[in-house]
Amino acid sequence: MRRAVIVDDEPQALQKLHRLLGEHQDHIQIVGEASDGLSAVEAIERFSPEVVFLDIEMPGLSGFGVLDSIPQERWPTVVFTTA
Numbered sequence: 001m002r003r004a005v006i007v008d009d010e011p012q013a014l015q016k017l018h019r020l021l022g023e024h025q026d027h028i029q030i031v032g033e034a035s036d037g038l039s040a041v042e043a044i045e046r047f048s049p050e051v052v053f054l055d056i057e058m059p060g061l062s063g064f065g066v067l068d069s070i071p072q073e074r075w076p077t078v079v080f081t082t083a
C-alpha cells in the first residue's frame with residue numbers, strides 16, 4: 001500500500017481527491033493533507049509519503065515551490081493536480 005499526501009487550497013478539491021482516492025483504498029492510504037505550500041512541505045517531511053497529489057497554483061508557495069523546498073533525493077512521486 002502506498003502512503004499519500006494530498007495538497008490543494010480549495011476545500012472542494014480536497015474532498016474530491018479524498019473521494020476519488022477512497023475508491024482505491026486497498027492501494028493508497030491518505031496519511032496527510034495540506035491546504036497551502038508551506039503546510040505541504042511540512043506534511044511531506046513529516047509523513048514521508050510515496051506519492052503526493054499536489055496542486056500547482058496555490059497562494060504563497062506553488063506546487064513547484066514545494067518541490068524546490070525539499071531535497072530532490074527525498075521527492076516522492078508527484079501527481080500534479082489543478083482545476
